[in-house]
Every structure is written in C-alpha cells, then in structure tokens.
C-alpha cells in the first residue's frame with residue numbers, strides 16, 4: 001500500500017469509528033434501562049417546549065437538573081409543526097431541535113414522545129385538522145390513509161433528530177421514544193382494527209431504527225420489543241407485559257389540569273412523594289413527572305373543550321418558571337434519597353414482606369449492598385420493627401433506608417423550604433401612551449354582527465362547525481333573515497340545540513342571549529321580533545378541540561339544531577333548521593389583522609365603548625420594570641383572545657367561575673388521590689391571570705390587542721408581576737439530618753442532627769432580612785409563624801448571623817448553639833427570610 005492509500009484507509013477508519021467513541025448504547029432488561037452497559041435508576045420530568053419560550057428553556061431545564069432530574073420528557077406536537085399538510089414549522093416555540101439541544105447542553109437525557117397522538121390537553125390531541133379531511137381516513141386504527149400519514153410524520157421527526165445527531169446512539173441525549181399514547185385505554189372501541197394497528201405502530205416505530213428503545217404507555221399488549229409503561233397517580237402495582245422489560249412510569253400526574261369553569265386542582269407533595277417512593281420500592285426504575293413544568297397554552301393550542309390557558313398543573317416548577325416550594329425541594333430530597341439506593345436497586349429484585357397490616361418492607365440486598373423501603377399504606381401512623389430496629393412510620397408514607405438501617409427520608413416529613421410568592425398589581429393605565437388623543441388610552445374597532453366577509457356562503461340546513469371551519473377560527477356565524485307578520489305581544493322564544501362549545505345569539509343586531517356547554521346544549525332565549533324583516537345571527541364558537549377519548553376526532557361542535565322559533569303570535573312554532581342559512585367562518589377582524597395591531601380602522605376619538613360585545617380593543621404600554629414574571633389580569637373583561645406584540649397569549653375568560661363547593665384549603669394527603677380530591681379557588685373565576693413571557697415584551701412600547709366577545713371594560717385590565725416574598729423553613733429536632741449529610745453508620749458513624757436550610761430562589765439574590773426566627777415550640781406556616789411558649793432568646797441573632805448576606809445558609813438544630821429553653825420538650829426551629 002502506498003502512503004496516500006494508508007492515509008486514506010486511516011481516515012476512513014477515523015470517520016467510521018471515531019464518532020462511536022461519543023455514542024451511548026441504550027438497551028433494557030427486566031430491571032432497568034441499560035445505558036452503556038449499566039442499569040440506571042432514572043428520574044424524569046415533562047416540559048412541553050411550546051408551553052414556554054425558547055428564552056425560558058435553559059432556566060427550566062437547569063431547575064429540573066437542580067431538582068434531581070436525569071431526563072426531560074416531551075411530546076412532539078404535530079399540528080404545531082405541520083399546520084398545513086407538507087408545510088412545516090419548527091420555529092420559535094416549535095424549535096424542537098433547539099429544545100433537545102438545550103437539554104443536552106445541561107447534561108440531561110431526553111424522552112421524545114413522538115406519538116404523534118399526544119392527548120396532552122392540546123388542541124385535537126396534537127393532530128392537524130387537515131388529517132380529518134383526507135378521504136377515507138379513520139384515526140388510530142388499521143386504516144391505510146391514517147397509517148401513511150402517521151408514518152410520514154413519525155419518520156420525519158426521527159430523521160430530523162438523526163440529522164442533528166440527537167439520538168444517544170449518535171452521541172445525543174435521546175435515550176427513549178414513545179409511539180402512540182394510551183391507546184390501550186380506548187382500544188376496545190376500535191374493534192378488529194385495533195390490534196393490527198397496535199402491531200403496525202410498533203413495527204413501524206422499530207423500523208425507523210433510532211437505536212434506542214420505544215415505549216407505548218397504557219398499552220398492556222405492546223408487542224416486543226416495545227416496553228409497555230404505566231400512567232396514573234400511582235403505578236406501584238403495575239407490571240410490564242414481559243419479564244424482559246423494566247417497570248417504567250411515564251406519567252405521574254403532579255397535579256391536574258385546570259378547565260375554564262373549574263376549581264384549581266393541587267396535589268400535596270407528601271402524596272406525590274409517597275407515590276414515587278412506592279414505585280421505586282416495588283421494583284420501578286424509571287419515573288416521569290407529568291408535568292414538571294406545565295406552562296401556558298398560548299394561542300389556540302389548548303385542547304378541550306374548555307381547557308384553560310394556564311397549564312400550571314401544580315407542577316414543581318410553576319407556570320411562570322418559578323420553583324414551587326415545598327414541592328420542588330421535597331422531591332429533590334426524595335431523588336437524592338432514591339439515588340443513594342441506586343446500586344442496590346439495580347443489583348437485584350426487591351424482596352417484599354409484610355410487617356403488619358398495611359405495612360410493607362422491600363429490601364434490595366446483595367452481598368455488597370442493601371437498601372430498604374418501609375411503607376405504611378394506612379391512613380394512621382404506625383410503629384414497626386424491622387431488622388430488630390424500631391421505626392415510626394407516619395400514615396401514608398415511605399421511609400427510605402439506603403443501608404437497610406438508617407432512615408434518610410420519610411416521604412411525609414418535609415425537610416425542605418417553603419416559599420410565599422405573590423402577585424403585585426400594577427395598573428396598565430399609567431403605562432398607557434396617549435394614543436391618538438384617546439383619553440382612555442384605548443382604541444377600538446367594532447366587529448360586525450353577522451355576515452361581513454366576502455367569503456361567506458349559503459346552504460340550506462345547519463352545518464356542523466368543525467367540518468365547516470376546519471378550525472381556522474374559533475368562530476362560525478349562522479345567519480338568517482326572516483319576514484314576520486305582526487308578532488307584538490307574543491312570548492317568543494328562540495330554541496337552539498347545539499353541540500357546543502359556546503354561542504351568542506343576536507336578534508336584529510342586539511345580543512339576546514349566550515350559552516356555554518358541551519356535546520348537547522339546549523337553550524331557550526326569549527326574543528322580540530318586529531313586524532317585517534328580522535335578522536337572526538348566531539355566533540357559535542369552539543373553545544379548544546377535544547383531545548381525549550375513543551373517536552374523539554369525530555366529536556362535532558356548533559349549532560346542529562334543531563333551531564325553532566317557539567310561541568309566535570299565531571300560536572305556532574317555526575322550525576328554522578332547514579332554512580337557507582348564510583355562513584361566515586371567522587371574524588372580519590381576524591382577516592384584517594387587528595390582532596397584530598396593524599389595521600388602520602382603529603377608533604379613538606369618541607368615548608370608549610364598554611360592555612359591548614364583539615369589540616376589538618388596542619392599547620400601547622410599557623412593560624412592568626424589573627425581571628419578575630408578568631401576567632395580565634383580565635378581571636373586568638368577559639371572554640376573548642389577547643395578543644401582545646402580535647403574539648397570542650391565549651384565550652381569556654375571567655367571567656367563567658368555578659362551582660361554589662368541592663374545595664378544601666388543607667387537603668388531607670393521606671389516602672388515595674384523585675383529580676378532584678384537592679381543589680381550591682371555589683366560587684371564583686377559574687383564571688384571571690394570563691402569562692406574558694418577558695421575552696415578548698419591549699421595555700417601553702408594546703401593543704396589547706384584545707378581541708372581546710361578550711362585553712367588558714378594558715380600562716379595568718391590570719398587570720400582575722410575580723415575586724417571592726419570603727422563603728421559610730420549619731424543622732423539628734426529630735427530623736432526620738438532610739439527605740446531603742447522610743452517611744451510613746456502618747461506614748463512618750452518624751452524628752449529624754437535623755439542619756434547617758434556606759436558599760434564595762434566584763441565583764443573584766442574597767438573604768437580606770430575617771422576618772422571623774424561633775427555636776422552641778413555634779407554630780404556624782410560612783408568613784404566619786408565631787412563637788410558642790418555649791423559645792430561645794438567641795434564635796434571631798444566630799439565624800441573622802448565619803444567613804444575612806448569603807444566597808443560602810444552613811443551621812444545625814443544636815441545643816449547644818441555641819441553649820435549651822425547655823428541657824424534655826420536642827423543639828423545632830422556624831425561620832422566615834426575605835431575599836433581594
């Protein structure tokens with residue numbers, strides 16, 4: 001071989017084999033995912049990239065990493081990426097590649113749930129509406145047109161990831177992918193088409209050769225090599241369908257989603273931590289929080305109907321990107337505790353024994369390691385003996401013993417800090433630039449009532465809405481004009497039957513009545529008709545398309561009738577259903593573009609119309625100063641959609657109030673959780689605050705445009721900025737020492753006692769004051785601590801000395817430091833601090 005040939009061969013070797021050095025090999029066995037030959041215990045959390053902004057991603061991912069996550073999970077949202085068939089969008093919040101790279105940059109793994117059916121409280125479950133119009137298509141069954149499209153999009157995403165070297169096998173972060181989503185929950189309804197579809201989806205996915213395992217969630221019959229995984233509030237009882245597959249949990253719901261008209265769900269962290277610990281106790285090795293950061297349903301992306309714009313989900317990171325305490329911190333401690341057991345967890349299966357009624361021990365033991373989990377699944381506390389030692393086990397809790405002897409954490413004992421955050425109202429008006437001489441600072445355009453666009457059309461009979469609008473807009477006008485003989489004195493009622501989701505009825509240009517509902521909506525609206533020509537203009541609207549359930553894609557909306565005029569003067573009823581109706585898809589303003597603030601027709605000279613239905617409003621404003629997250633408080637408005645600098649911040653609906661009952665301020669975490677167990681905010685508007693990402697705002701000049709449907713007063717709109725007022729912690733002298741300080745006494749002795757730690761939420765902050773400190777028998781909660789009868793008079797100065805000026809501080813609960821103000825009494829240390 002000549003020298004050049006040798007060089008060429010060497011070069012070839014380098015090219016082919018060198019990248020392999022960076023590759024990660026991902027497989028699985030019955031215990032765990034196996035990464036580069038090693039079984040791993042992994043903690044994962046969902047962050048859906050379009051529910052925040054690219055500017056927020058790095059911080060959200062870093063907070064996830066700090067919280068102890070190894071993996072970030074996201075769905076892929078087909079209708080975001082392919083709004084028109086063959087026309088792709090991967091920009092901005094849809095920049096999936098950038099998101100995956102941001103996770104990689106933080107050193108975390110990705111679980112990419114391609115679906116492409118997502119559910120996810122996302123419009124139409126993630127499917128593009130155009131899919132519905134493909135001739136002969138049937139979704140999620142053994143149907144050729146559907147399968148062709150599903151394969152095309154799945155392959156497109158896989159190829160895109162491959163081109164960017166994002167699979168673990170290529171050195172990227174993606175270690176796992178999902179095909180379909182919870183099909184097993186609805187499979188029975190799809191008859192003989194179901195099973196072939198599942199098998200097809202599995203082999204289609206496998207054929208795409210990603211090099212990493214695929215999962216199907218809630219799919220007991222997932223064919224090999226696809227791993228079937230569990231979703232739910234608890235998955236400890238789950239077993240995969242083959243002993244060759246690991247026990248994985250793809251959705252542990254950290255709270256629940258909010259609906260317009262509903263109360264706000266929350267899930268106590270004691271219960272969430274209990275569910276997680278139970279899962280690892282009973283052989284699980286991969287668990288994902290759904291959601292770890294829920295975020296915001298911007299634009300018209302919410303599913304539904306009636307899913308709110310906020311998708312906060314009571315997640316460990318709140319809608320605005322701020323850690324939620326004590327949830328985030330307690331789970332962080334839990335993850336550390338579980339990781340202390342990793343070597344034992346991956347070494348063997350657990351041996352599970354009963355230590356009494358509702359008391360269960362699981363021991364992972366080999367010659368070299370031993371970890372144990374002790375669970376009390378009853379709703380009362382218990383004392384148990386395990387390995388000759390005695391342990392207090394609070395109700396509905398798990399104690400984790402990384403050395404089978406010492407408890408590092410109990411899921412019901414929160415050692416982490418809590419926090420008070422609040423919204424500060426700022427008036428929008430003060431920020432308003434004088435707009436073309438408008439004294440209110442607002443200008444407006446009235447949206448015409450009834451038909452106003454050139455592309456309207458007439459048809460006899462009532463049309464189903466989604467088939468008519470193809471979801472290009474929430475709105476569909478149904479208009480009719482009708483000659484009536486003298487009807488004076490008659491008690492006429494307009495009877496409308498609709499499939500939802502909301503409608504406004506205008507008679508002769510005036511709003512006569514409105515109705516909200518889903519699936520089967522009947523309304524009787526008293527009306528007055530004049531002799532001669534009358535116009536009936538019905539504005540029907542969708543509020544997020546259905547995203548879940550069998551055949552959810554064929555659920556209709558709109559006024560499908562009958563529509564009947566009842567009680568005319570001559571005593572008759574008149575069925576209008578099969579009349580010649582005129583239809584208009586969308587609003588005139590949607591075509592003209594006021595949402596971007598650009599239409600030339602804004603009025604500002606005469607006085608501002610308030611409580612007028614169908615009105616567009618616009619103002620200019622300066623952003624609230626500082627860097628705290630910003631929301632707009634829409635109190636005073638009815639229902640509509642809002643745009644900031646042309647970006648839709650979503651549908652607002654502050655007049656939709658939650659039921660008066662069903663809420664509880666202090667929800668008992670003991671016992672099984674359900675989505676309706678812990679609710680707050682009863683009798684109040686479901687959502688008044690709407691997130692405006694900071695990156696959408698300019699310091700001085702911003703445009704806010706609203707379309708108001710039912711009537712409101714825009715001068716009542718204000719800003720709210722969210723800040724952390726206090727960080728608190730309350731630790732008792734019987735608490736285990738912090739997880740960080742845990743040492744097995746078989747190793748080095750164990751002298752550490754309980755420690756109280758405080759940490760400012762933002763990296764650039766320091767503790768600036770101690771609002772409260774008490775060692776003894778303090779009581780109350782963050783923001784409301786009080787001294788008890790027993791108190792050390794040194795507490796405040798000790799805490800001030802240890803904390804002020806630092807971004808975090810730790811203080812041991814030690815009577816050598818504090819003195820003992822009441823011997824023999826159980827004591828605790830409570831601190832409330834401010835960070836600036």
Ligand code: GAL
Pocket residue numbers: 118119120121181182231251257
């Ligand atoms: C699951 C579904 C998720 C989400 C969740 C509720 O059934 O897989 O996508 O919809 O329910 O938040």
